[in-house]
Amino acid sequence: MAENQAIGSPTKVLTVSELNRLARDVLERSFPLFWVSGEISNLTRAASGHWYFSLKDSGAQVRCVMFKNRNSYLGWIPKEGDKVEARAVVSFYEARGEFQLAIEFLQQAGLGALFEAYERLRLKLESEGLFDAAFKKPLHQYPRQIGIITSADAAALRDVLSTLKRRMPSIPVILYPTPVQGKGVANLIATAIDKASKRAECDVLILCRGGGSIEDLWQFNEEIVARAIHACQIPIISGVGHETDFTIADFVADYRAPTPTAAAELATPDRNNLLAGIMQIEQRISRQIRYLLENRSQQLDYLSRRLLSPxxxxxxxxxxxxxxxxxxxxxxxxxxxxxxxxxxxxxxxxxHLNPQAVLERGYAYVENANGELVSSSKGLKTGQRVALNFKDGKTDAEILPASLFRS
CATH class of the missing domain: 1.20.5 (Single alpha-helices involved in coiled-coils or other helix-helix interfaces)
Structure with missing residues (x-):
């Protein structure tokens, strides 16, 4: 309410961050999980493991991101030009003010017939009342024994057993083994449910398997499984796939858990109304943490592209x-x-200018008694003592009259 008043106030000036945050809240509240089809273009698989691409048709396109924790469950890698069907939620990248779709699941186009069959059966069973709350059986607060319907080799079984042992190891567990994937498996799953119901050994049954594609989970969308769940006299908790996977079995079961592990938690004694409220808070916090992590991850991808240029x-x-x-x-x-x-x-x-070199050629130079160089005869007097410097030393001499040397 305060945000709406702030928007409508003529004196309120929003920052860009506030505006983008409000836009994200409005968009994400207004659009539930939905399916959209289109052609993939501008596909980039970032080093972080996230996928960035656009979905387009002949008239428009929309930016999409599929984070690593989602695309790692796909059994195939899309490429440019692929026609696909995507399950998505509307998102808004606040840091850059960009509208985008956060893809939860992606499949190649052409699976529409499966969804049509899924929707026809869902509407049929709903009209018959198989989903009505009146048929939902309450869970025992203190179950004496818990039954599990799944494959003995399934990873989901190990998760469930580990969780049950951690939460209440004193409760015995019975496994009703059945394949959970492949042709004709729906009949085997229904048979295991009927067997558990007739033997009446358990106070609650957990029907579970791990995540997968729509084909992998299709046996839990078969009518025979739905009717076996509805006819079962023991409360059934459906823990099929991941949080975003919904099957017909989920609607018919007495309780739907987002994962096999959550189904095990729901079946244990301390599961009550308070825990249901705590789970809602936990899921809301989990979604917010995931959004923050994904938002920071997108920022990291953006900065890594900028770093490449420097x-x-x-x-x-x-x-x-x-x-x-x-x-x-x-x-x-x-x-x-x-x-x-x-x-x-x-x-x-x-x-060449070195005086010593000149002396080497037979010349000498004259110094007066003060050691000064005599460069002219005009400065000399008869009887004056001088020193003659030769290449190998000096000797004293006396100035005699020049007439003595004339012939």
Missing amino acids: LQQIKHKRDTLTQLQSRLKTASTTQLQQQQQRLIQLGQNLQ
Whole structure:
């Protein structure tokens, strides 16, 4: 009520998150679980295991997501262009404001005849009153013995036995074995129900099997099974398939459980009105947690696609950097070689200018008494003491008159 008032208030300004949350609530409350058919396009199987695709017909299309916890139960993988029938609920991806369908089950088109047969039998049995609450038998609060009707090799049997042992190990269990899948199995299931009813050894019967396709569960949609359940004198709990699987057996049975494990919980002594309320709360919380997990999972898929683009850019930059490093190495090597050549040339030039090299050729240079280089005879006087520097050392000398050396 508060949300509706907020929407209608002229002064209320919604945030985008509030608007999208309200839109999701309205859509999900307005559309129950339904079937839709179309052609698959733009199919993407994400690394997370989720499937993203569109369902389209000649006039429109709608975005769809099938999460891993749903598509893992399929016995086939769809591809582009497949004509399919999908069981779905309307969903709204708040983070991006996108309308979409959350697919619970997917099958190839052409199974419509099975659903027509299912609906015809459902309407027929309903009109005869087989689904009426008046025929539903109450469960014993403290059953002395529990019967199970299923295959001895079924995984569902192990789940049920494990649950019964955990909740009330003192209650004896009787198995009425029967195949639960294959041609002609409906007759065998009905026979097992009749046997359990006539022997009257148990206070409650659990009819169960694991999940599967509509063909796998079809024996529980057969009229002979429905009438055997209706005629049984012992209360029957139907625990067939998964939470979203509904069979004719579910409608006729005295109680319907979403899974075989839940059927075992319903049959045990502490199952009462309070527990029924707790189960409703548990299922509501479970759906909300699943939505939050799936929502975050979609966000992760979206971010992973964005991350791929920066990774490609990083690779391009890395390649560019490698090229620049190679060019820098080549340029550095060339520059070093040029400088080494110049150093050699300068060394040679320096060697030519080295006074020691001049002395090697027989020359000498003159220093006065102060050790200063004498570069001109004008600065010398007769009798002045000087030093003559040769290549292998120096010696003292005295300046004599130049006339002494004239011929």
